[in-house]
Amino acid sequence: MANRPFSKFIRPETPARGEVTDRDLGILATVLRYRFSSAAQLVRLVGGNEDVTHRRLRRLWEWQLTNRFAFPGIRTHSEFFYYLDNRQALDLLAPFWQRFAVIGRKTMPAPPRVASTCSSGF
Secondary structure (H helix, E strand, C coil): CCCCCCCCCCCCCCCCCCCCCCCHHHHHHHHHHHEEEEEEHHHHCCCCCHHHHHHHHHHHHCCCCEEECCCCCCCCCCCCEEECHHHHHHHHHHHHHHHHHCCCCCCCCCCCCCCCCCCCCC
């Protein structure tokens, strides 16, 4: 299957090419800080253009840096809720936190306290 139409619930086998930008890292940091966040909440928290934020959220999901779910509805599903479920996103965020700690930028959320190994739930 070379070209399948885009599905909202199935990740593509080969994700779109691209690079992780500072905006993507800001989105990941916001998802990490607020744990489970709806797409509408993330748009308000991250700021910027709404369409671009939705596009970047979809790319992060395709690259398996975030995961998402939607509650089923009668006619359609609800909006997507995003969360982090793998270590790869945290590894990308580590240098990001260090860079902004040096600059002293106050618009970034405080660095999360994440243990290197997690043996139990939150």
